[in-house]
Amino acid sequence: MIKRTIYTFLVFVGIILGASAFITAQSKWKSLFNGKDLSGWEIFVGPTEKDGKPLGLNNDPLSLFTITELDGEKVLRISGEINASIATRKEFENYHLTMEFKWGEKVFTRFNSGILYHSYGDFGVGLG
Numbered sequence: 001m002i003k004r005t006i007y008t009f010l011v012f013v014g015i016i017l018g019a020s021a022f023i024t025a026q027s028k029w030k031s032l033f034n035g036k037d038l039s040g041w042e043i044f045v046g047p048t049e050k051d052g053k054p055l056g057l058n059n060d061p062l063s064l065f066t067i068t069e070l071d072g073e074k075v076l077r078i079s080g081e082i083n084a085s086i087a088t089r090k091e092f093e094n095y096h097l098t099m100e101f102k103w104g105e106k107v108f109t110r111f112n113s114g115i116l117y118h119s120y121g122d123f124g125v126g127l128g
Helices: 002-026
Strands: 041-045 065-070 073-078 084-088
Touching: 073 084
Parallel strands: none
Antiparallel strands: 041 084, 065 073
């Protein structure tokens, strides 16, 4: 009887410790922004004219994506002047996406805005 109680207790403790380790491993936060620059990211810039050719991958002469300081924090600023996208170089799965955003004062009615996540495929396909 004592052996059975001890065995049951050890199994119970093992389950609790295993679950705790799993939860801890799952809750480790990984920031995609290093707080300095856009290393680890790909930028695709669309055409500057309505029927023009896209500027392409990692060719951002207009500095559409820049790192700036806001309220003492480094943040990503997106000018929105023309259609462009930014994506991580790494792939992720089973994730929670958390972010803060702030709309600017300029409005470009020609373009849309939003977040496309959990996507795949070639850059620029959706830019027409």
